[in-house]
Amino acid sequence: DGGITQSPKYLFRKEGQNVTLSCEQNLNHDAMYWYRQDPGQGLRLIYYSQIVNDFQKGDIAEGYSVSREKKESFPLTVTSAQKNPTAFYLCASSMLQGANEKLFFGSGTQLSVL
Amino acid sequence: AQKITQTQPGMFVQEKEAVTLDCTYDTSDQSYGLFWYKQPSSGEMIFLIYQGSYDEQNATEGRYSLNFQKARKSANLVISASQLGDSAMYFCAMRELSFGNEKLTFGTGTRLTIIP
Numbered sequence: 189d190g191g192i193t194q195s196p197k198y199l200f201r202k203e204g205q206n207v208t209l210s211c212e213q214n215l216n217h218d219a220m221y222w223y224r225q226d227p228g229q230g231l232r233l234i235y236y237s238q239i240v241n242d243f244q245k246g247d248i249a250e251g252y253s254v255s256r257e258k259k260e261s262f263p264l265t266v267t268s269a270q271k272n273p274t275a276f277y278l279c280a281s282s283m284l285q286g287a288n289e290k291l292f293f294g295s296g297t298q299l300s301v302l
Numbered sequence: 303a304q305k306i307t308q309t310q311p312g313m314f315v316q317e318k319e320a321v322t323l324d325c326t327y328d329t330s331d332q333s334y335g336l337f338w339y340k341q342p343s344s345g346e347m348i349f350l351i352y353q354g355s356y357d358e359q360n361a362t363e364g365r366y367s368l369n370f371q372k373a374r375k376s377a378n379l380v381i382s383a384s385q386l387g388d389s390a391m392y393f394c395a396m397r398e399l400s401f402g403n404e405k406l407t408f409g410t411g412t413r414l415t416i417i418p
Contacts, residue, residue: 221405221406223408228410230306230308230393230408230409230410231393232408233406233407236405246405276345278345286335286399288335288352288354290349290352291337291349291406293339293346293347294346295345295346298345
């Protein structure tokens, strides 16, 4: 089945540690996105990528890094510089053909700090 | 300034009644798209309905319809004959073409609870 796979479902980070969240899609979509969700704040864009080897910062990129070496994959690294990383992280993808292109989402990763 | 405003943090509705979830947006673009997503407690985001800024008819998808009032910049979601399975968070979102349609901006959501 086509879709977006995020792993792991739950992740724990120790102080000063970098952690990487995985996102893989087999929808042949050009664009991929990472959103952060905090209670009562909706979804906020961290990074997005429209093409392999290129990505742009979203609204809250500080403390995060990404790579896009393959069309199918867009991993997110939460670095030690991100002082408040506890949140629900959602990966999404879409085509790039117009305003009506909806985002398809993965099932999310809950990151918590130990 | 908030691009997408959802003023109802939570709503309680009796089963089988209709419910309207409010959404207002702010943009200077002429071309944009409006989306509604549902997020059950499991966490995944489920696409419900889309409305384009040039669409003259209100969008409908089964029990979902979008009450689009362009001059008022509102895009309210209407759910007819609500069911217990409709209990979830609902998010309104907008894509603006002037920024190359690279991202959706989301509102803060409305938590809908259907009462049996």
